[in-house]
Amino acid sequence: MPARVVVLGGGVGGTLAANLLDKELGHDVHVTVVDPTGMHEYQPGYLYVALGKARGHWLSRDERTLLRRGVDLAIERAIRIHPEAQTVQLERGGSLAWDYLVIATGARLVHDAIPGLVEGAHGFYSLRDAERLREVLRTFKGGRIRIGVAGIPYKCPPAPVEFTFMLEEYLRKRGIRGRSQVTLLSPLNRAFTIESASKLIQPIMEERGIELAPFFNVESVDPSAGTVESLEGEKVEYDLLVLVPPHAGQEVVIDSGLSDASGWLPTDKHTLQVGEHERIFALGDATNLPISKSGSTAHFEAPVIASRIASLVHGTAPKTNYGGRVMCFLETGNGKATALRFDYEHPPVPPQPNRAWHMAKWVFNRAYWETVPQGRLPERAPGTMPRKTKPRRLPMRLPRRLEDER
């Protein structure tokens, strides 16, 4: 009987893990992906939607079209995980039995955790928010714009900085830069958590007249007064407020008693095993790992989980570990970008922003659907399983810079 693997969540990590397991184990495994919507969202695109650079239609695909034929898709909401019985309970009744469970449920946005945020702030962390912000920006006549983070941790750490740079450029192109003040509210005393990246970013901010408000951890928003207040006790007025909403773990992992107090899964940083459960693995935004919550993280973690489950199914000792690898693009506006590549041991050394990285990000955005979920890109990512078949050719030629992603 084939080993039953249930993957909760059809985002980048869940989809890739499911496809790699099916590819590697063939008839020895039966993989079922459980996803409440059955739609796969490319979230990095929301940033471009908010600034009118992209429309929503290329950001979403039917999950079924991204999964290998051998992988089942259940469009269901999982409501409870039973680690002892090895089942997952589904909202519409019934349950799924598993021999191995992969939790790739991601993070959820909890806008209402910050008083006044829903009424007073805009955002670009969901398609709806991004489209609403795009309409607001379209008729914006200039004013005080504050950009910040309303809760830590949050997905895609560079996104607020990227948005700030791209917005500044947008205002210049609209001819309202002179009438606008752009301020980045930072949880730290620098623009970005990673020191080396901050050293690169801050001079560009100064050059473009973007202000930095240090140690501003958002506590509340007062929409009627038009102010945002920090935990540190500062109050700032705004005409347009753009905040990353607070994040939390998914209810299914909290309700199942698997998560920590914040709703994140206690996960081994190398094996990606959840707590003491030898048959449960987690990846991506759902974990408590001290590393970026991003699609890239999930992308590099998925092959490790697939390889470890394959070893367990074959009765061999699992040997691949996750080394903390992450790779993020960071747009700096004016058609330039840099890249952050790092792992647990090596902090990033970002190159000076240039056009090549901006192009690479665009190519990656476009090539995503045909490469990442299928496992066609990270052929030699650390910890991937040895290939049995000849690598398939990429559907399009990638610039050499993208080699770094592989």
Place this chain on the structure above:
Amino acid sequence: MSQTIAKTLDLRGMACPIPIAKTAIGIRELQPGELLEAYATDPGSVPDFNAWSKTTGNQLVEQTEEDGVFRFLIRKV
């Protein structure tokens, strides 16, 4: 001024900027003059706590390290 610790935060294993954000939340619950103790393992927390206390005015009374764990003692202004 009181020398008893009013609150202790275990920030071990957390990556920047979470320790600072948690400290900012923690210190809100204290009365002026009370002490907050925080344990962190992120080496970046040393410059971060120093800069944070300078910016916010909260006094970094003590800073020690033992076996890779940093201990910060902060007095609320």
